[in-house]
Amino acid sequence: MTNKVNMKELFLEMQQDMLMKLSLIRKHVTHAPTKGNAVEFSWIEFLGTYLPNRYCVDTAFIVDHTGTRSDQIDLVIYDQQYSPFVFCHAGVKYIPAESVYAIFEVKQTLNKQHIEYAAKKAKSVRALKRTSVPIVHAGGTYPPRPVFDIVAGIITTSSDWKPPFGKSFQEVTGALEPLQRLNIGCTLDSGSFLLQPDGTFDTSSKEETWIFFFIKLFTQLQNLGTVPAMDIDLYSQALDSI
Known part of the structure; x- marks a missing residue:
């Protein structure tokens, strides 16, 4: 007799564990910045545990070879194989833009x-x-590989909208500029969404929020392949001796 594992049950237990952890943070951590940091850390730890080892997960700023810096990003999924420089200064990480696969903003609520x-x-x-x-x-x-479109999204515990991905959600997302587009998101207690090429959204049921989000995110990361190899010489031009 072949032994079988109920994969859906495993995913649902993972989702429930995450919900319980975030509920405890919301209940017992009253200082807003500390609460935000704790939620971010929980998601970083969670994705860092379940994504393959090739993907690193951190909070960081993103920089390019001109020295231009992004806003601080709550959750960055990045690669270090072909873009080896990750700068750390006073506990703050700066990741080269070439290394980045995906970025997420982490908030308490979707609105x-x-x-x-x-x-x-x-x-x-x-x-x-x-x-x-x-x-x-x-x-x-x-040959040099073309740069891909970095995946961007939002992760929240709950939604201010009922239903979460109805008319209000679609009006707000539909008004975003191309560079602002959000490809994927998770509202842990309500559902997840994935933006399709035609501008429509696939959404999950409330019961399968985490399963949907994780599988769709992993599929998007696989489809990106490997990050481009960065031109280290351009970054090194910041040095006086080069």
């Missing part, structure tokens, strides 16, 4: 203000200049 804030953060990252150089391998050289 107009928080969507527009997340969209502003997304634009501050997507507007950065990214480089791409050839990759030398044992059999020759791979």
Whole structure:
């Protein structure tokens, strides 16, 4: 007899564990900045645990070779294989734009203000200049790969809207500029959404919020492939001796 694992049940238990953790934070942490940091850390820890090891997850600023810096990003999914420099100064991380796969704003609730804030953060990252150089391998050289569209989204515990992804949500997201576009999001106690190429949204049921979000996010990361190899020479021009 073949032993079977109920994968849906495992995902639902993961979702319930996360909801319980965030509920405890909301109930017992009354200082707003501390509460926000605790929620961000919970999501970073959660995604860092379940995403493959090739993906790093942190809070950080994103920078490009011109020295331009993004707004602070609550949750960055990034790669260090082909873009090895992650700068850390006084506990603050600065990640090269070439390294970034996805960015998320983490808030308590889904509403107009928080969507527009997340969209502003997304634009501050997507507007950065990214480089791409050839990759030398044992059999020759791979040409520079085109830079891809960085995935951007929002993660919340609950929604101010009922239903969460109805008319109000679609009006707010529909008014966003291309660089502000939010591809994916999770409202843990209500549902998740995924933006389709035609501008419509796929949404999950309340019961399968985390399953939907995690699988759709992982699929998007897989579809991006590997980040471009950064032009280290352009970054090194900040040095007087180069």
